[in-house]
Amino acid sequence: MSDLFTFLTRMGDNTLVLGHRLSEWCGHAPVLEEDIALANTALDLIGQTQMWLGLAAQVEGAGRSADDLAMLRDAWDFRNLLLVERPNGDFGATIMRQCLFDRFHLLLLDALTHSTDTRIAAIAAKAVKEVRYHADRSAELVIGLGDGTAESHTRMQTALDALWPYVGEMFTDDATDTAMAAAGIAPLPSTLRAAWDTQMTDILTQATLTRPDGDFAHQGGKNGAQHSEHLGHMLSQMQWLQRAYPGATW
Amino acid sequence: MYAQLVKSDAADDSPEARAFQARIDRGEKIEPKDWMPDGYRKTLIRQIGQHAHSEIVGQLPEGNWITRAPTLERKAILLAKVQDEAGHGLYLYCAAETLGVSRDELTEMLLDGRMKYSSIFNYPTLTWADMGAVGWLVDGAAIMNQVPLQRTSYGPYARAMVRICKEESFHQRQGFDIMMKMANGTEAQRRMAQNALDRFWYPSLMMFGPSDKDSVHSAQSMAWKIKMNTNDELRQKFVDQTVPQAEYLGLTVPDPDLRWHDETGHYEFTQPDWSEFMDVLRGNGPCNADRLAARNKAWDDGAWVREGLMAHADKKRAAKVAAE
Ligand SMILES: [Fe+2]
Numbered sequence: 001m002s003d004l005f006t007f008l009t010r011m012g013d014n015t016l017v018l019g020h021r022l023s024e025w026c027g028h029a030p031v032l033e034e035d036i037a038l039a040n041t042a043l044d045l046i047g048q049t050q051m052w053l054g055l056a057a058q059v060e061g062a063g064r065s066a067d068d069l070a071m072l073r074d075a076w077d078f079r080n081l082l083l084v085e086r087p088n089g090d091f092g093a094t095i096m097r098q099c100l101f102d103r104f105h106l107l108l109l110d111a112l113t114h115s116t117d118t119r120i121a122a123i124a125a126k127a128v129k130e131v132r133y134h135a136d137r138s139a140e141l142v143i144g145l146g147d148g149t150a151e152s153h154t155r156m157q158t159a160l161d162a163l164w165p166y167v168g169e170m171f172t173d174d175a176t177d178t179a180m181a182a183a184g185i186a187p188l189p190s191t192l193r194a195a196w197d198t199q200m201t202d203i204l205t206q207a208t209l210t211r212p213d214g215d216f217a218h219q220g221g222k223n224g225a226q227h228s229e230h231l232g233h234m235l236s237q238m239q240w241l242q243r244a245y246p247g248a249t250w
Numbered sequence: 251m252y253a254q255l256v257k258s259d260a261a262d263d264s265p266e267a268r269a270f271q272a273r274i275d276r277g278e279k280i281e282p283k284d285w286m287p288d289g290y291r292k293t294l295i296r297q298i299g300q301h302a303h304s305e306i307v308g309q310l311p312e313g314n315w316i317t318r319a320p321t322l323e324r325k326a327i328l329l330a331k332v333q334d335e336a337g338h339g340l341y342l343y344c345a346a347e348t349l350g351v352s353r354d355e356l357t358e359m360l361l362d363g364r365m366k367y368s369s370i371f372n373y374p375t376l377t378w379a380d381m382g383a384v385g386w387l388v389d390g391a392a393i394m395n396q397v398p399l400q401r402t403s404y405g406p407y408a409r410a411m412v413r414i415c416k417e418e419s420f421h422q423r424q425g426f427d428i429m430m431k432m433a434n435g436t437e438a439q440r441r442m443a444q445n446a447l448d449r450f451w452y453p454s455l456m457m458f459g460p461s462d463k464d465s466v467h468s469a470q471s472m473a474w475k476i477k478m479n480t481n482d483e484l485r486q487k488f489v490d491q492t493v494p495q496a497e498y499l500g501l502t503v504p505d506p507d508l509r510w511h512d513e514t515g516h517y518e519f520t521q522p523d524w525s526e527f528m529d530v531l532r533g534n535g536p537c538n539a540d541r542l543a544a545r546n547k548a549w550d551d552g553a554w555v556r557e558g559l560m561a562h563a564d565k566k567r568a569a570k571v572a573a574e
Pocket residue numbers: 305334335338414418
């Protein structure tokens with residue numbers, strides 16, 4: 001499997017899995033405006049998935065489509081971060097997960113608009129506009145809820161503490177990342193950390209939340225070595241029709 | 251329709267009421283600040299509220315399949331549709347608010363059962379073909395009613411309908427497209443398509459409400475132009491439009507007595523089981539309890555979020571005042 005293909009599936013699997021998680025909220029959000037906004041974010045992410053996995057399929061050249069990659073790979077071939085497969089939890093956990101990822105996603109896409117691979121730069125240029133909006137929104141909600149009532153503050157702090165061990169994986173470099181960086185295709189994830197820390201500190205300060213101590217980081221999502229149990233359950237829903245009725249056109 | 255069996259308050263006979271009726275008869279639009287009879291206001295609140303609630307509860311049967319959509323494109327289309335429906339709810343609540351009722355008040359009335367939503371959303375979505383059938387039949391039936399409502403006498407309601415109708419006809423085409431794929435697909439897909447039509451046909455006919463030929467409520471609402479056609483007219487129009495589409499799909503409408511009449515230019519069809527309809531309205535449809543429980547849970551679970559965001563907004567406002 002080429003490094004480029006791996007890189008592209010990482011991009012597409014992150015957006016697919018997170019988009020799917022957000023779509024689980026449909027009709028169940030705390031206010032109507034949030035139902036609309038969550039669906040809108042999910043929609044953007046699924047659209048980005050079509051582009052990333054479409055390019056991955058093209059690069060692979062094995063006759064697979066974006067849908068084949070989404071619907072017919074098993075969990076161990078997924079390359080998304082563990083963070084995005086975390087279950088939704090309460091609204092606070094969903095929004096905290098979104099904020100932690102959005103900041104990373106935005107920095108990454110910003111860098112990718114300068115990729116030496118023009119196909120990647122083009123996708124990033126389109127996606128970065130959408131993600132800038134996601135990042136503004138999730139930060140605003142984290143601040144509003146962190147600095148809201150005692151209950152909303154406690155819930156946001158709890159969410160932050162629970163998700164913190166999944167932050168580190170976003171910034172872990174491996175051989176694929178090194179190869180991408182050497183070719184000028186993508187930045188080394190570790191180089192995005194300083195900017196992320198600065199921005200996140202600002203958001204958490206305004207939200208009156210305490211940045212957790214410790215930098216223990218769970219690994220195993222982006223390299224596929226060990227996903228959480230949750231991913232398999234998500235795929236069993238997401239892929240069910242394609243698996244139950246192989247060869248049908250929908 | 252999305253508003254079924256809406257009780258209409260009687261008009262009074264004051265000079266203002268007569269002048270008001272004259273404005274409506276001349277085709278003028280009534281705006282929020284204009285004088286209006288109490289009955290007109292109350293009836294509109296019930297009707298628009300019920301319509302808004304239907305859009306909101308209507309997210310659930312389709313949301314049921316978003317996580318199982320078979321392709322990325324289908325997932326995106328369905329997400330966009332459900333997002334549109336939430337948007338329709340928002341426009342309609344805004345229209346209702348111009349009549350002096352808040353969205354929260356309306357929501358409370360939905361959640362404790364004082365207000366209704368369309369009977370159709372109390373039926374389950376059991377296969378992917380149901381996403382086709384809902385778009386084709388349910389959005390199709392909604393359009394029948396909502397297109398004429400673009401000319402309704404209350405300005406904010408009419409304007410909301412204009413925006414909504416554009417999106418609903420898009421939904422209907424997308425639903426029909428799913429049905430096409432299923433009807434022309436594998437044996438299993440054809441079976442799902444026929445099964446969806448079998449289950450959704452009569453509930454779709456019920457959407458228009460029982461015959462209102464002799465209903466006083468309905469006569470008053472029609473005089474006020476907040477109801478534009480009788481339920482039977484709209485139902486007939488729906489059947490006349492939909493039966494040829496079913497034939498085109500190669501599907502069988504589950505009505506052995508369905509007949510075309512050259513003389514009238516209409517189909518003769520079997521009425522739905524109105525006792526089933528009344529059961530559904532009384533809360534005994536297959537999904538009433540689940541739908542209301544889901545909406546109540548969303549509202550209750552979300553209380554801390556709404557309170558938190560409100561508290562933050564208050565703090566910001568106070569800080570701004572203090573700084574001035
Ligand atoms: Fe709608």
